[in-house]
Amino acid sequence: MLEGVNRARAVKPGKIYGAPGEGSSGLISLATALVLLALWVLVTEMNWVRPLFLPSPFTVWETFLTAITEGASNSTLLEHILASLARVFCAFFLALITAVPIGILMGVNRVVRGLFDPIIEFYRPLPPLAYLPLIIIWLGIDEFPKVFLIYLAIFAPLAIAARAGVRSVSTEQVHAAYAMGATRSQVITHVILKAALPEIFTGMRIGIGVGWTTLVAAEMVAAHRGLGFMVLNAAEYLASETVIMGIIVIGVFAFTFDLMIRYLEKMLIPWKGKV
Template identity: 50%
Template sequence: MSDSTAETIPAQDRPSRPVKLRLPWGLLLGLATIGGLIAIWALASALGWASPVFLPSPARVWAALNRVAFEGYANATLLAHMGASLWRVFAALFFTMLVGVPVGLIIATSRIGRGILDPLVEFIRPLPPLAYLPLIIIWCGIGEGSKVLVISIAMLAPIVISTVSGVKAANENQIRAARTFGATRAQLIREVMLPAALPSIFTGMRIALGAGWTTLVASELVAATRGLGYMIQSAAQFLVTDMVIAGILVISALATASEILLRWLERRFLPWIGKS
């Protein structure tokens, strides 16, 4: 049996639509929005609509960014602050994955496990970080571990919930196929459910990272000497508004960069997403 051409040409080799001049409209619109906001911002501070203490000009924020990058602010340079914050967020992501993915697998595959763990996750899920921060400090002290723990707690629910829904989305016949090959429960989880859940887990990681950056400032409220959250709070205490805004922009840039990294990892390691 030889294949007809129609059967063997994979989708990506088929001739695509005639090439038109296609501009990346989404990207252009996004850039235009950001550019427009900066222009309004510059105009507002130039015309003196708001006092510089409330709204420093883009130029002053840029100067603050340069100051912290080269001379340092709040005991450390920008790089040291970024390093401390990045470490906390990604250490938290790592430990949360280590706990959250197995917890999600247990909830999705065991009725008893779901009975025990689901209420716990649902209890933790809506808690605001500032509410449990004092408790973590009383229990675990003011060390680095507490800061990572505070971020981890915020990341737990997205990871667990995305794992559960990923496993539940596994195709019934894929699971049946593995069962006809005599798969044990552990094999079924490792070879079918976990890989099937990976796309969803990746989405959970992206949401968790968002939650992590949100929680970062809270975690650096107490006894931090480094970190972007700490830097922002130090600046806020002295009404150094330009530094506050500079810190916010750096956090936003790091969050965007980690989102791009995750999307790249997704394309690189989960190329089947959306293709079957």
């Protein structure tokens, strides 16, 4: 009898305690967002904070609708969004096609690592505003310097992630590929690159986040439209409702594209966390 009960209760070892962090946190995140929104409404409706410093969410919503229809900072919200999306995604695409190959080569070739590692490690901790004046002096104030500034911010985490992904490849996998007659290029493309994909996608998520963070700094360079420009322009006139509305729009887009990268990662790397 007891033996039958024990057999019925027997489960896989991983199911007894559960993996660290296992389970969905969606409901908790939703509840957190609702609580913060309720606190925002409470604080503003009770006039605990002056509207200049924290406008109510209803005022921000009205500003959002006005920006869509009538515009803000000499352009409609859609025009600001399209300008910023073009800059961020152009920079992200350029970083993706350059940083990933360089990062992989840094992991497999000591000469490439010696060439790029000191450059990347030197400028990576620097805030974009530190080298923004130099970019203006070198490249002017056209559209390219804005994209280039965002590109530099995205390049470093992507290259470092690709290099770390190469380091995560086991020696046994490489030796097994060579034993089956694979060439060096085949080992890089079919073994090393595939094993490095989880780290590369992590670098993509970090990179796109850093890109949106750098957007405001990039649009300080003689921009005429863009979400960052809209926020900066509104700040000059103490239009805090427009500033908060712009921050929320930037955050929504950044979070949306992070979710898209997570989805692609789940579809393209189904084995992540299982091997």
